[in-house]
Amino acid sequence: MLPTEPPACVKEAGTFCYEVYRVTNNEWLAGSANWLLTKPLKILMIVVIAFVVRLLVRRLINRITTFPRSGGKLPALLRPLRERAPEVLGSAVLERRRQRAQTIGSVLKSMATFLIYGLAFILVLGELGLNLGPIIASAGIIGVAIGFGAQNLVKDFLSGIFMMVEDQYGVGDVVDIGEATGTVEAVGLRITTLRDLKGTVWYVRNGEVLRVGNSSQGFAVAVVDVPLSYTADVERATTVLGKAASAATESDALKDNVLEPPEMLGVESVTPEGLQLRLTVKVRPGKQWAVQRALRAQLLAALEEAGFEPPLGRLFPNSAPAIEK
Secondary structure: OOOOOOOHHHHOOOOHHHHHHHHHOOHHHHHOHHHHHHHHHHHHHHHHHHHHHHHHHHHHHHHHHOOOOOOOOOOHHHOOOOOOOOHHHOHHHHHHHHHHHHHHHHHHHHHHHHHHHHHHHHHHHHHOOOOHHHHHHHHHHHHHHHHHHOHHHHHHHHHHHHHHHHOOOOOOOEEEOOOOEEEEEEEOOOEEEEEOOOOOEEEEEHHHOOOOEEOOOOOEEEEEEEEEOOOOOHHHHHHHHHHHHHHHHOOOOOOOOEOOOOEEEEEEEEEOOEEEEEEEEEEOOOOHHHHHHHHHHHHHHHHHHOOOOOHHHOOOOOOOOOOOO
16 A cells, blocks of 8 residues: 655644644644644634624613613613604503514514524535535525515514504504504504404504504594584574583593693584584593593583574484473
8 A cells, every 4th residue: 555645734834734743643633633623613713703792782782672661761772763652641652662672672683693693604604615605596595485475474574663663553552554443452563453442353464554543643633513503693602612612621521631722613514404513622642532522512511501402403412302292
């Protein structure tokens, strides 16, 4: 058997190959020293650095998105975002802010983990001497296929992120999203849960929401239409309604929900049955329906007390029924 030439690296002083050959006098072990020592150390270093970087990034994300349980200062990441929820919603506002912070933080941590570990995996494959070109090309094709097949899921996910970031609606809001109208009970990255007035729970995919009508942001307007007969004195009725509305909104039952004095708009419509006068009041969000009901009862009672007849002889809803003689 012919002797084999020792690897050239055994003559390069200062290398692992040279030191291993000098100690062991084994040509194969010296030639494989780079694989046996250098490569594993490099791979281990890549893995350790990736783990440490991921840990630091997650801590940073937690720091800028964690919302204190007792309320307090808004997370740094959410301060530049537009906050549409009114402070009067109390615990609902805190829950919405906390939900936004948790969702954004979860998304950022998932993205950071994927990018950091993905880059580390590619570097490890490079250290192992694998040709990354075909692998990257195959991964791209598989990714396109998966994305095409799960495009509805991706659409729902992205829509949920934007809804959270833009604060289109949150827990406790009363919204109209087309197919369903009700109070928001949960906002997830894929679906939004609503409960309507009848108690039915609706699960709506975020990607299917094309428009949102939110009745719980900033302020609301209570609109009250009061019927009058054609023979009624409109000017006098307007005065009576204005005084009654002012007194009602200043009462203990309504004053906490009313933001501005009531505004009498005058004749809103003319129907075959009679006239309709419209009055509006700026109120706290979500309180417009309760204020409307209370005002309607007070205004109809005030008109009846002032001697106004209902249209076509009909009684007002809050008056006693007629007794046939």
